[in-house]
Structures are given as structure tokens and as C-alpha cells.
Amino acid sequence: MEPIQAPPDTWTWVPVAGSRCASGTETGFGVRLRPGSKRLLIYMEGGGSCQTAQSCWISPTAATTSGFGEEDFKKEPKLKTLPILLDNQANPFADANQIFIPYCTGDYHGGTKSQILDVQGTPKETFFWGGTNMGLFLPLLAATFPGMDRVWLTGTSAGAAGTVLNFHRVKKALGSRVDTLNDSGPPFASGLTEEEKNFWGYLPVEGCPECATGLQLHAFNRSLDPSSRFGQLSFAYDPTIAKQTPLPEFKQQLESFVEDNKSDPGFFSFIALNELPKNKAEADHVVLTSVAPGAFAKALADWMAAFAKDGDPGQVTQPYP
Numbered sequence: 281m282e283p284i285q286a287p288p289d290t291w292t293w294v295p296v297a298g299s300r301c302a303s304g305t306e307t308g309f310g311v312r313l314r315p316g317s318k319r320l321l322i323y324m325e326g327g328g329s330c331q332t333a334q335s336c337w338i339s340p341t342a343a344t345t346s347g348f349g350e351e352d353f354k355k356e357p358k359l360k361t362l363p364i365l366l367d368n369q370a371n372p373f374a375d376a377n378q379i380f381i382p383y384c385t386g387d388y389h390g391g392t393k394s395q396i397l398d399v400q401g402t403p404k405e406t407f408f409w410g411g412t413n414m415g416l417f418l419p420l421l422a423a424t425f426p427g428m429d430r431v432w433l434t435g436t437s438a439g440a441a442g443t444v445l446n447f448h449r450v451k452k453a454l455g456s457r458v459d460t461l462n463d464s465g466p467p468f469a470s471g472l473t474e475e476e477k478n479f480w481g482y483l484p485v486e487g488c489p490e491c492a493t494g495l496q497l498h499a500f501n502r503s504l505d506p507s508s509r510f511g512q513l514s515f516a517y518d519p520t521i522a523k524q525t526p527l528p529e530f531k532q533q534l535e536s537f538v539e540d541n542k543s544d545p546g547f548f549s550f551i552a553l554n555e556l557p558k559n560k561a562e563a564d565h566v567v568l569t570s571v572a573p574g575a576f577a578k579a580l581a582d583w584m585a586a587f588a589k590d591g592d593p594g595q596v597t598q599p600y601p
Contacts, residue, residue, distance in 0.1 A: 282425040288315045289367075291359055291380070293350040301384035302336060302345035310353050311424075318429040322421070322450065323365060324416055325358065325590040326437030326458035326465070326566070328388040331479050335395040336406055342386030342438075347404075353382070363568055363584075364434060364461075370581065372588035373432065377425060381439075385410040388472075389435075389442030393419050393481025408480040414446050418453035428456040430577065432588075436566045438522065440465025446496060448485055458505055461587065464566045467494035468533050491526055493581035495537075501546060512538070513550040513567040515600070517556050520565040527556055527566040538595060548593045550583045552576070552600040553570040557560045562599065572601050 286292035295308040317493065327343025330336035336345050344352065359365055359380065364373050385391060391408030425431075433450050433515075435443045440462040451458050472482065485491045488500040502510065514521075514534055522530035534551065540548040552572075554564045564570070579598045586593035 281419050281423040282332075284311055284313070284420060286311055286313050288313050291353075293353045294420070295350065296413070296420065298449065299413045299416050300407040301347045302330075302342070302386050302406050302408065303347050303384075304405060304407055305347035305349065307348050307382060307384055307413065308350075309382065310356070310359070312378040314375055314377045316425070317375055317377050319373075319432075320379070320421075320425045320428045320454075320456075321364065321373045321376045321432045321434065322379045322381065322382045323362070323381040324389055324433075324435030324439035324442040324446070326435060326439040327383045328386070329388060329438055331408075331476065333399045333404070336386055336397060337399045337404065343385075344384040345386055346384075348382040348384040353380075356380070361569070362436075372585045376430075376432070379421065381414075381442075383401065383410075383439060385413065387411075387480040388438050388445060389414060390445040390482050391480035392483055393479070395479065396546045407601070409443070410442065410483075411483065414449055418449060422453045422455075425454065428454065431456045433458055434461035434463070434484055435465065435480075436463045436568060437465055441494075444497055444501065445482075448487065448504060451501075451504050452486075457508050459509040459511070459587075460501070461511045461513070463568050464515070464518060466512055466521070466534060466537055467498035468537050500591055502546075507546070509546040509548065509587065509590075510541075510544070511593070512547075513552075514549075515552045515554050515564040516597075517554055517563070518565050519557065519560045519563040542595065547600075548583075548587060548595065550580060550593070550598065551595045553597055554600040570600070574601075576600055 322419045330342040335341040387408040387410045389410035394407045490496045583593040
């Protein structure tokens with residue numbers, strides 16, 4: 281397979297034949313090449329999920345199911361707002377080659393199946409194709425970025441869940457050390473019901489067919505690359521991820537996840553200590569896009585720099601104003 285050809289130091293859209301959004305339209309990914317760099321950042325976009333006609337098409341709870349192509353990419357605001365994608369000195373990943381994987385499949389970047397949904401009396405084939413798309417994207421990335429010194433696999437929300445679900449694919453395709461930066465998709469929350477797995481067409485994980493929960497998959501991922509690093513960013517109270525979980529229970533699960541992984545020398549965490557929200561409209565979600573100034577912003581910036589540069593960011597619990 282031929283490597284990607286694109287102008288250096290600028291974002292370029294790469295269409296990929298056979299890839300699909302939920303609507304069936306072709307998609308692809310964005311790339312910013314850094315000539316001479318031996319570092320690669322792969323960002324997986326978030327944006328909810330869906331598995332019914334109502335949630336996918338009538339009142340969508342998943343982002344861009346109607347399609348995401350070159351024109352959408354040209355207008356994508358995250359390229360200018362998400363800190364890990366910015367081209368400035370404050371971003372410790374700025375000198376890396378960068379990949380932007382859009383989210384338009386409603387399946388946490390993991391599905392391989394289409395379903396016929398009844399949209400107000402009209403049958404509509406809906407492609408939960410996120411895992412299939414990754415299978416098409418990764419050979420291109422492997423051909424373009426051989427022998428990287430470091431690969432970071434990162435995502436926000438549903439994209440963070442996607443990093444857990446796709447780590448084994450990325451590691452196998454690229455071979456390099458792969459560090460994970462998971463923002464607001466902790467592995468205990470990315471476990472799926474059997475109904476969801478069957479509906480979206482999740483394939484058994486190669487090498488771990490018994491992996492059924494986020495925790496099991498996280499443990500398997502860590503065993504594939506013990507020298508790598510895993511960074512967890514999360515709000516202590518995050519109803520967007522918690523879904524039906526009572527928020528105090530979510531916080532307890534998050535604390536247990538951090539505590540249980542402290543023996544892993546490559547595990548680090550940054551937990552934003554927000555207040556228990558009175559309702560979901562007040563929820564905090566995605567730490568990297570938080571706008572808290574002062575001490576919180578500095579603590580997060582310091583943690584990110586240490587994580588990216590192989591320092592010791594530690595297990596930080598930072599009050600969130």
C-alpha cells in the first residue's frame with residue numbers, strides 16, 4: 281500500500297474507499313504530516329451513540345450520522361480548539377504527525393454491521409461501521425508512518441471508548457510503543473451489553489475472546505504493551521458517561537479504577553474534582569475542553585506535558601472551580 285501524500289504542516293483530508301458513515305456515505309480521516317518527526321498522534325473524535333431510528337435519525341444522540349467528508353473536515357472546529365491538536369508551544373504533541381478520525385457511526389468506533397431501521401415508516405440501512413473503518417484506515421497509517429518512536433492513541437468521550445476498543449488493532453498495525461490518553465471514556469464505562477455488541481456487530485478481540493467488559497479489555501491492552509503508558513482524564517461526576525449509573529456510584533467506580541491500577545508503573549490519572557451536579561444539564565464532560573482558568577489550567581497543562589515527555593505526571597486529583 282502506498283503511503284499518504286499530503287502537503288507538510290497542514291491539515292489534509294484523506295478519503296478512504298469502502299469506509300462509511302451511518303448514512304452509508306464515504307468518509308476518511310484528516311492528516312497533518314510533520315516531515316522528519318518520528319512521533320504520531322491519533323485522535324478519535326467523540327459524540328454520543330445510537331442504536332434506534334429515533335436516536336440515530338429522528339432525534340439524533342450521535343454526532344454526524346448523516347455523513348462526514350472533506351467539506352465537513354474543512355469546517356471542523358476541533359482543529360482550532362482542541363488543545364492536543366493545536367499548533368503552538370503549549371501543546372506537547374505539536375511536533376507529532378497528527379491524525380483526526382471523525383465520528384459518524386454512532387458505535388464508539390467499534391461496529392462492523394449494518395441494520396435496517398424503520399424511520400417513520402421508511403426503511404433506512406444504517407451502517408455501524410466504526411470498527412470496519414479502523415480496519416481500512418490502519419494499513420494506510422502503517423504504510424505512511426513506519427518505525428515511529430512513539431504513537432499516542434487518544435480520544436474524547438465516545439472516542440475515548442474507541443481507544444480502548446481499538447488499542448489492539450493500532451498496536452498490531454503500527455508495532456511501535458502505543459500510549460493511550462483517554463479523556464472521559466474510562467474503561468469500566470466502555471463495557472457494552474451483549475445486546476449492544478450484537479446490534480453493532482462487535483467482533484471478538486483477537487487474543488482475548490473472553491474480554492466482555494471495559495476492565496477486562498483494559499487489562500488485556502496493558503498486557504500487549506506493558507512498557508507503554510495509559511493516561512486517564514475524567515471528571516469525578518460525569519453524567520454523560522455515567523448514563524443510568526447513579527453519580528456517586530460512578531465516582532466510586534472511577535476511584536476504584538485508579539486505585540486498582542496504581543501498581544501499573546505506566547498508569548497515570550488526572551481527575552477533575554467537580555461538584556455533584558443537581559441535574560444533567562449542569563454536567564461537566566471532557567476535561568481537555570474545560571475552560572477553568574488559573575490553578576486548574578496550570579495543573580492540567582503540567583500533567584499533559586509530563587505524560588507526553590515520559591515524566592511522572594502522577595495520580596492527580598485537582599479541584600475544578
